[in-house]
Amino acid sequence: MNLRELSELLGLSQTTVSRALNGYPEVNEATRRKVQDAAALHNYRPNTRAQGLATGRAKAIGHVIPYSTQHEMVNVIFADFIAGAGETYAEHGYDLVMSMVSDENETQAYRDLTQKGSVDGVIVHGPSRNDQRIELLSELGLPFVVHGRSTDVAIEYACVDVNNKRAIERATKLLLDLGHTRIALVNGLERMDFALRRKEGYLSALKSAGIEADPELMRSSEMTEPFGHGSARDMLRLGAPPTAFICSSIVIAMGVRRAVEESDLKLGEDVSVICFDDAISYFPNGDGEPIFTATRSSVREAGRRCAEILLAKIEDPTTPPHQELWEAELVLGRSTGPAPRP
Amino acid sequence: MNLRELSELLGLSQTTVSRALNGYPEVNEATRRKVQDAAALHNYRPNTRAQGLATGRAKAIGHVIPYSTQHEMVNVIFADFIAGAGETYAEHGYDLVMSMVSDENETQAYRDLTQKGSVDGVIVHGPSRNDQRIELLSELGLPFVVHGRSTDVAIEYACVDVNNKRAIERATKLLLDLGHTRIALVNGLERMDFALRRKEGYLSALKSAGIEADPELMRSSEMTEPFGHGSARDMLRLGAPPTAFICSSIVIAMGVRRAVEESDLKLGEDVSVICFDDAISYFPNGDGEPIFTATRSSVREAGRRCAEILLAKIEDPTTPPHQELWEAELVLGRSTGPAPRP
DNA sequence: CCGCACATTCAAAGCGCTTTGGGTAACTGA
DNA sequence: TCAGTTACCCAAAGCGCTTTGAATGTGCGG
Numbered sequence: 001m002n003l004r005e006l007s008e009l010l011g012l013s014q015t016t017v018s019r020a021l022n023g024y025p026e027v028n029e030a031t032r033r034k035v036q037d038a039a040a041l042h043n044y045r046p047n048t049r050a051q052g053l054a055t056g057r058a059k060a061i062g063h064v065i066p067y068s069t070q071h072e073m074v075n076v077i078f079a080d081f082i083a084g085a086g087e088t089y090a091e092h093g094y095d096l097v098m099s100m101v102s103d104e105n106e107t108q109a110y111r112d113l114t115q116k117g118s119v120d121g122v123i124v125h126g127p128s129r130n131d132q133r134i135e136l137l138s139e140l141g142l143p144f145v146v147h148g149r150s151t152d153v154a155i156e157y158a159c160v161d162v163n164n165k166r167a168i169e170r171a172t173k174l175l176l177d178l179g180h181t182r183i184a185l186v187n188g189l190e191r192m193d194f195a196l197r198r199k200e201g202y203l204s205a206l207k208s209a210g211i212e213a214d215p216e217l218m219r220s221s222e223m224t225e226p227f228g229h230g231s232a233r234d235m236l237r238l239g240a241p242p243t244a245f246i247c248s249s250i251v252i253a254m255g256v257r258r259a260v261e262e263s264d265l266k267l268g269e270d271v272s273v274i275c276f277d278d279a280i281s282y283f284p285n286g287d288g289e290p291i292f293t294a295t296r297s298s299v300r301e302a303g304r305r306c307a308e309i310l311l312a313k314i315e316d317p318t319t320p321p322h323q324e325l326w327e328a329e330l331v332l333g334r335s336t337g338p339a340p341r342p
Numbered sequence: 343m344n345l346r347e348l349s350e351l352l353g354l355s356q357t358t359v360s361r362a363l364n365g366y367p368e369v370n371e372a373t374r375r376k377v378q379d380a381a382a383l384h385n386y387r388p389n390t391r392a393q394g395l396a397t398g399r400a401k402a403i404g405h406v407i408p409y410s411t412q413h414e415m416v417n418v419i420f421a422d423f424i425a426g427a428g429e430t431y432a433e434h435g436y437d438l439v440m441s442m443v444s445d446e447n448e449t450q451a452y453r454d455l456t457q458k459g460s461v462d463g464v465i466v467h468g469p470s471r472n473d474q475r476i477e478l479l480s481e482l483g484l485p486f487v488v489h490g491r492s493t494d495v496a497i498e499y500a501c502v503d504v505n506n507k508r509a510i511e512r513a514t515k516l517l518l519d520l521g522h523t524r525i526a527l528v529n530g531l532e533r534m535d536f537a538l539r540r541k542e543g544y545l546s547a548l549k550s551a552g553i554e555a556d557p558e559l560m561r562s563s564e565m566t567e568p569f570g571h572g573s574a575r576d577m578l579r580l581g582a583p584p585t586a587f588i589c590s591s592i593v594i595a596m597g598v599r600r601a602v603e604e605s606d607l608k609l610g611e612d613v614s615v616i617c618f619d620d621a622i623s624y625f626p627n628g629d630g631e632p633i634f635t636a637t638r639s640s641v642r643e644a645g646r647r648c649a650e651i652l653l654a655k656i657e658d659p660t661t662p663p664h665q666e667l668w669e670a671e672l673v674l675g676r677s678t679g680p681a682p683r684p
Numbered sequence: 685c686c687g688c689a690c691a692t693t694c695a696a697a698g699c700g701c702t703t704t705g706g707g708t709a710a711c712t713g714a
Numbered sequence: 715t716c717a718g719t720t721a722c723c724c725a726a727a728g729c730g731c732t733t734t735g736a737a738t739g740t741g742c743g744g
Contacts, residue, residue, distance in 0.1 A: 001457075002700060013724045018702060028722060045457035049394040050700030053729045058391065060439065067429055075624050079421035086442035087409055095460065096440040097402070100428035115343075115387035117730095118437065225596075226629045251624060254567075254596060258633075261603050282417050282593060287568045291600075344730060355694045360732060370692060392730030395699045459700095 001042045010038055021046075052117075060095040061085075061310060062119035064110060066103045075223075076251065077299050078125065080280050081147060084303025085123065092311050094120075107136060114140045120314045123147060123306055128191045143317065145310040147302060150193050158313060158321040160306045164194050164276075167295035167328035168201035168246060171274040174293070174330065175244045176209045179339035180272060184242035186231045186252050187220040195220060198248055198276070217242050228255025236263050236271075243339050247275040250283050253292050253335075272336040276328070290333030297328040343384045352380055363388075394459070402437040403427075403652060404461035406452060408445040417565075418593060419641050420467065422622050423489065426645025427465065434653050436462075449478060456482045462656045465489060465648055470533045485659065487652040489644060492535050500655060500663040502648045506536050506618075509637035509670035510543035510588060513616040516635070516672065517586045518551045521681035522614060526584035528573045528594050529562040537562060540590055540618070559584050570597025578605050578613075585681050589617040592625050595634050595677075614678040618670070632675030639670040 007017040012035070020027045020035035027035075038044075052058050063082070082096070089096050097119055101109040110133065113119055121143035124133050131150040134157050138144075146159035168185075175183050185202045188195040199218070206213050216238060219231045228247060235242050236259060247253040253275035260271045267273060277285045277294035279301075285291055309322050349359040354377070362369045362377035369377075380386075394400050405424070424438070431438050439461055443451040452475065455461055463485035466475050473492040476499050480486075488501035510527075517525050527544045530537040541560070548555050558580060561573045570589060577584050578601060589595040595617035602613045609615060619627045619636035621643075627633055651664050 003702095004700075014701080015703080015725080016723055019723090022702085026722065031722080043453060043457065045454050046702095047395075047700050048458040048460040049391040049400065050729090051702075052391040053389075053395055053731085054700080054702040056729075065425075065428065067425065067432075075421060076418050079417060082440070083407075083409065083442070086407065086440060090409075090442040090444075096442070098424070098428060098438040098440065100425070100432040100438070102432075111385060112387050115385065116390040118390040224624050224626060226626055230629065257600075282566050284566060284568055287572065345732095346730075356731080357695080357733080358693055361693095364732085368692065373692080388732095389730050392699090393732080395701085396730080396732040398699075 001044045002047065003044075006035075006038060006042065006044050009042075010035060056117075057314075058118055058120050059093060060097050060119045061089055061307070062113050062122040063096060063098045063125065064106060064113070064122060065098055065100050065125070066106045067100050076280050076282065077249070077278050080278065080300045081125075081303035081306075083281070084298075084300035084305075085307040086303075088304050088307035088311070094311065107132070110136055110140060110142065114142045121145075121310045123310065127193045129193055129196055131193070143310060143313045145306045145313070147306050148192075148194050149197075151196065156321045158309055158323065160302050160309065160324045160326070162194075162297045162302075162326045162328050164197035164328075165201035165204070167276065167297070167330070168198040169205045170201075170330050171246055171276075171293075171295050172202050172205035173208075174336070175246070175272060175274065176205065176211075178244075178272065178336065180242075180244040181211055181339070182214070182217065182240060182242040183244045183246060184217040184231075184235050185219070186228055186245060186247045186256060187218070188223045188248045190220045195248060202246060223249040223252050225251055225255040225258070228252035229259045230255070232256040232259035233262070236260070236265070243270070244272040244336075245274070247273060250275050250277050250280065250285060250292065250294070254283075257335075268335050268337045270340055272339075274336060277331075285331075285333065290331055291335060293331065293333040293336040295328040295330050297326055302326075343386045344389065345386075348377075348380060348384065348386050351384075352377060398459075399656075400460055400462050401435060402439050402461045403431055403649070404455050404464040405438060405440045405467065406448060406455070406464060407440055407442050407467070408448045409442050418622050418624065419591070419620050422620065422642045423467075423645035423648075425623070426640075426642035426647075427649040428645075430646050430649035430653070436653065449474070452478055452482060452484065456484045463487075463652045465652065469535045471535055471538055473535070485652060485655045487648045487655070489648050490534075490536050491539075493538065498663045500651055500665065502644050502651065502666045502668070504536075504639040504644075504668045504670050506539035506670075507543035507546070509618065509639075509672070510540040511547045512543075512672050513588055513635075513637050514544050514547035515550075516678070517588070517614060517616065518547065518553075520586075520614065520678065522584075522586040523553055523681070524556070524559065524582060524584040525586045525588060526559040526573075526577050527561070528570055528587060528589045528598060529560070530565045530590045532562045537590060544588060565591040565594050567593050567597040567600075570594035571601045572597070574598040574601035575604070578602070578607070585612070586614040586678075587616070589615060592617050592619050592622065592627060592634065592636070596625075599677075610677050610679045612682055614681075616678060619673075627673075627675065632673055633677060635673065635675040635678040637670040637672050639668055644668075 003014050007014045017035050020032040086096050124144055124146040127146050127148045127150040130152040134153050138155050149159050149161045203213055221227045245256050253273055260267050265271050274293045277296040279298035313319050345356050349356045359377050362374040428438050441451055466486055466488040469488050469490045469492040472494040476495050480497050491501050491503045545555055563569045587598050595615055602609050607613050616635045619638040621640035655661050
């Protein structure tokens with residue numbers, strides 16, 4: 001059933017039917033009612049492509065996901081973000097289109113997306129320092145919101161980010177206050193902006209305490225469980241092992257915990273762990289009392305918020321770039337305790 | 343730059359330009375070259391919506407994701423599946439569109455998708471027993487592939503599934519052979535077809551060994567870490583605790599391990615664990631020797647395969663529904679050992 | 685030199701929708 | 715009664731592409 005058929009059925013023009021359904025005022029309420037009923041009855045839904053072609057809007061938001069053996073973009077965190085954003089899209093009648101592209105084609109992918117007109121805007125994931133995509137997108141004039149931030153970018157852009165530096169600074173401070181001096185940082189890939197900022201926070205807290213950072217206690221990589229495990233295992237074998245770990249993700253923390261337990265050490269006693277908890281739905285940080293002491297900020301909520309900001313920007317392109325910086329809460333769990341006596 | 347502009351620029355008709363770019367034979371090779379060069383130079387990309395409207399194909403595959411507080415569809419496993427499917431889509435020039443819908447609207451969502459013509463086909467996720475979506479989709483004539491299977495569905499449909507029953511049957515058998523008799527099953531939601539089949543495998547193996555299933559040793563829920571943890575903790579407190587666990591997911595297994603360690607028991611000695619390992623990229627089952635003994639089947643590979651089958655079906659609608667049943671491999675890790683002497 | 689086949693190219697219709705720019709009829713006030 | 719509104723509805727253009735059907739030019743055998 002398309003518009004023409006429906007209008008013929010009703011003995012009305014396409015114009016009137018279209019207007020009736022889209023809530024325009026210049027149509028009699030009785031007529032509108034009739035049209036709506038008929039539309040519902042025949043399960044009429046306007047063809048998106050035709051509608052898009054006519055209006056110039058795609059009613060869809062793009063998420064460009066580079067795939068490579070280097071870095072897994074489609075991960076646990078991403079999944080939760082998508083879930084949050086997706087709900088918001090749904091509420092506003094937008095679709096989510098994911099474009100997987102091999103890394104080297106990412107730039108082209110944004111160009112294509114704009115040219116092909118298949119989306120009204122995009123979300124930028126996993127910004128690195130001085131991320132080129134931001135400049136590209138503003139140049140292309142495609143509305144976008146960055147999940148995270150990018151240091152050293154001159155342009156004003158919309159984003160939602162957690163105060164990563166502050167969060168990890170506080171976490172480190174807490175461990176220092178508990179008497180720990182050998183504190184390890186098991187971080188995400190340091191070309192990611194969030195990882196850089198977290199490292200800054202870590203370093204800054206150590207510095208304030210007059211402690212020199214030990215390169216042996218800092219690792220960064222893809223945030224998987226085995227990475228956490230391997231890092232902790234190696235570090236715990238050092239001559240002067242750390243008594244505390246800061247992990248950039250709960251997934252890493254789970255790996256660290258495994259290594260701790262394998263070494264017959266007790267979490268929260270012999271070794272303290274604080275992680276950054278993105279409140280991932282499949283890895284809630286315990287059901288009652290949190291397992292890990294953590295800096296917490298819901299990535300799902302971030303997804304929702306990014307979507308809202310982007311949609312607002314699309315509805316009214318004159319809105320200035322909206323930046324939002326969230327403070328993570330520091331919640332106490334069972335994984336931290338005073339530094340063990342030497 | 344659109345087709346008209348490009349053709350005017352070249353002094354050719356839109357017809358010729360379109361044909362040149364789409365590889366039709368009735369255009370002079372020299373002309374084609376010129377057109378292609380100009381297109382590349384001006385970064386011309388046909389507008390998807392217009393193209394879709396003209397051809398009747400959307401060049402996009404839909405994934406309908408119900409969101410509810412009941413069940414998290416967008417999870418770790420889903421993310422990896424999407425990654426696999428997405429790569430295949432990309433290779434074939436297809437986009438992936440995700441529609442989030444509240445549960446109760448799922449049926450309508452498929453209807454809408456068909457009507458709106460925004461996708462050429464869909465993937466059905468997480469089929470339950472006698473899943474209504476299958477009938478609906480064949481009725482609607484929208485090509486689809488099911489990831490998993492649905493017991494009690496009369497219609498022939500395309501799917502890619504793992505032999506869940508057989509896999510868990512073998513896993514249970516292994517534990518029985520190792521001398522375990524109190525074997526727990528920590529399963530996914532039993533309205534999911536895969537969970538049902540796994541339970542069948544579990545029960546069938548127990549039965550063959552003449553062991554009666556104990557309801558206290560069977561749990562099923564959303565497959566989160568805390569669920570695994572809680573289940574194992576409770577069961578280990580029983581008068582006759584299990585000496586082995588079968589977990590429907592590596593995520594559950596991680597929770598079980600936590601509970602085991604909290605009880606000061608040793609994994610692979612006091613308690614054995616076998617899990618179903620979907621080879622999720624963020625939770626590889628160890629880097630060298632697997633952590634968990636596991637029945638393994640890559641969900642990402644399944645994503646790829648589902649996509650291929652679906653695209654083939656779309657290219658040639660006459661292809662009969664292709665069903666594919668994979669056997670999971672049973673790989674030995676460090677989490678299993680002989681049953682402890684009582 | 686003619687007629688025919690073939691190779692190229694083009695104009696125009698159509699995909700299903702929105703929206704512009706009228707129309708027509710009914711209603712208003714003088 | 716009549717001009718001026720107002721309310722309602724419509725025909726047609728246009729979004730950017732593909733594709734049908736026709737036109738043009740070219741080369742060939744006769």
